[in-house]
Amino acid sequence: MIDEEAGSTPKNPHPARLDELDERIVAILERDGRITNADLAAALDVAPSTAHARTRSLVERGVIRGFHASVDxxxxxxxxxxxxxxxxxxxxxxxxxxxxxxxxxxxxxxxxxxxxxxxxxxxxxxxxxxxxxxxxxxxxxxxxxxxxxxxxxxxxxxxxxxxxxxxxx
CATH class of the missing domain: 3.30.70.920 (Lrp/AsnC effector binding domain/regulation of amino acid metabolism (RAM) domain)
Structure with a gap:
């Protein structure tokens, strides 16, 4: 996944409405952006297809702008x-x-x-x-x-x- 250039305008400039599942996905991905979809689904207690679709939606709505490495x-x-x-x-x-x-x-x-x-x-x-x-x-x-x-x-x-x-x- 490629990060959008810093300062660029998101696709939808209005604040995204997140339900509880979206908020949980964001919290998990903030802690571990490399978690597998299967592990994400297990942590959320949802089907892998649901975790994938919801994560993709968060990316498309500009809530998740990229996945980054934490470098030492x-x-x-x-x-x-x-x-x-x-x-x-x-x-x-x-x-x-x-x-x-x-x-x-x-x-x-x-x-x-x-x-x-x-x-x-x-x-x-x-x-x-x-x-x-x-x-x-x-x-x-x-x-x-x-x-x-x-x-x-x-x-x-x-x-x-x-x-x-x-x-x-």
């Missing part, structure tokens, strides 16, 4: 993660925002890119080998852009995703 970046030699707040210069904001997002989200160090309201315009979540790589990323890829007014870097010691702890070791 430490095993890839990118054990240091950071969240970098980026403030853009005032002015031609729309063009600067679009250009910044297009350029930064394609960088291999970037895990996630958030366009936010508040002090920062963007939060850039990266994974790199060490602190010198964080510095190099900020200097080469963020501060070097004319549209960037300032950056604030926070090192991530530990994170939690969907109630699952993922400490850095």
């Amino acid at each position: 970046h430490n095993r890839l030699g990118r054990g240091l993660q950071a969240m970098i707040g980026v403030t853009l210069r005032p002015g031609a904001r729309h063009d600067a925002i679009v250009q910044f997002a297009d350029e930064v989200r394609r960088l291999p160090q970037v895990l996630q890119l958030f366009f936010v309201g508040g002090v920062d315009d963007f939060l850039v979540h990266i994974a790199v080998e060490g602190s010198s790589d964080v510095r190099r990323f900020v200097v080469d890829h963020l501060s070097a852009q004319q549209s960037v007014a300032s950056t604030r870097t926070s090192i991530i010691f530990e994170y939690h995703r969907n109630a699952v702890g993922a400490p850095f070791r």
Whole structure:
């Protein structure tokens, strides 16, 4: 299954109405996106054909946008993660925002890119080998852009995703 591009408009922009079975399917798939249809059906106490049809419906309605691998970046030699707040210069904001997002989200160090309201315009979540790589990323890829007014870097010691702890070791 291919994930839709982040920020793309779902097929149906209205909130999906989910019944109890749909909610249970979503909860199970959030915990284990690789569960087999047979195991999903058993966990739900429904026929495999029902589990398959309901999951397909959730995908078609845009509730489930993709299935993703949880990667251990430490095993890839990118054990240091950071969240970098980026403030853009005032002015031609729309063009600067679009250009910044297009350029930064394609960088291999970037895990996630958030366009936010508040002090920062963007939060850039990266994974790199060490602190010198964080510095190099900020200097080469963020501060070097004319549209960037300032950056604030926070090192991530530990994170939690969907109630699952993922400490850095």
